[in-house]
Amino acid sequence: MHPLHTFLLFHLLMYLGRSADGSEIINGELAPENSMLYMASVQNSKGHHLCGGFLIREDFVLTAAHCDPGITHVVLGTHDLKSVNDDNKISIKDTDIHKHESYEKVTTGNDIMLLKLSKKVSLNGRVQTIPLPTTGMNNQDACQVAGWGAIKTDGRAVDDLRVVDVSIINLDDCTKEWGRLPANVICAGGYGTDKGFCRGDSGGPLVCNGKAVGVVSFNYKGNCNYPNVSNVYTDVSMYLPWIDDVLNCSK
Structure with missing residues (x-):
């Protein structure tokens, strides 16, 4: 192989390797300084x-x-x-x-x-x-989760608050993915996307329409690359x- 082709292939593989880690909470961004004051x-x-x-x-x-x-x-x-x-x-x-x-x-x-x-x-x-919900939520709600947790599987907690947009996943579909789930939970992020929470984000809020509707609870065996199942939150409304x-x- 031509040396230039070898060089380009090497850097492409390095890039893909970094992307597979979920390197940017996961695939999020720094929270604006005057946001999420709760x-x-x-x-x-x-x-x-x-x-x-x-x-x-x-x-x-x-x-x-x-x-x-x-x-x-x-x-x-x-x-x-x-x-x-x-x-x-x-x-x-x-x-x-x-x-x-x-x-x-x-x-x-x-x-x-x-x-x-x-x-x-x-x-x-x-x-x-931050206000709490008064009733259950709409599956179409656009939501966010934030925290100081790791930004990749087995990574360390970060010093700067990060936030990412996540979508609510239908609970019936989520239960099929997991096989079994506890009562009173919400599924969001993870399955079908590369965005969600990681170790150290536990306890943080799932925020939809300005209200804290969920509490970060668990993901699949601490795996933050989201191969197959959704993130799970405690449903605050319950x-x-x-x-x-x-x-x-x-x-």
Whole structure:
């Protein structure tokens, strides 16, 4: 083969290899600085990002139940986890971690948790709450998911918040793909597309029409290349009574 052809073929294969990794959350982009002001990074005592979350009241963050071990605080008010200071950190007591009482593991459902903050945060140009849905959602809704998770399978969490557009997938079709799913979930992204979430995005919101309709729960064996099945989210609309009970008991 001519040396020039060898050179071009090598670089083509390198390009395809990078594309197969899902290298740009997955195939997303940096979140605009003044967007998604409800996003929270759920962290441990070493300041390591564990999961995403989102502010639903001045003193409560909603996240996934499987994010529980090691939580000490959340970070609000920044998209860049390298620029965190004490003003961004709000501590959480062990007694203020409210995991859904029926949660056992992600594949059996009820993967939802509320974190009561040690103080109410001030809502301003850096921090805002996001509304929850009042009913179920329309399968035609255009949605987004965001987080600080890995941007490829087996990758590390990133410092800058990323966001990607995803489409809702019919639940019957999604169940056929998976074979079995827990109750009260939403499917979006993954199957039939190269966009979705990855490790470290757990607990973040699925946002449709300005409302947090889902909580990032699980994908297929941590595979972020989406070979065959959809991403799965906890359906927030099915847990509104539980959320109201926790909030009302903590005023």
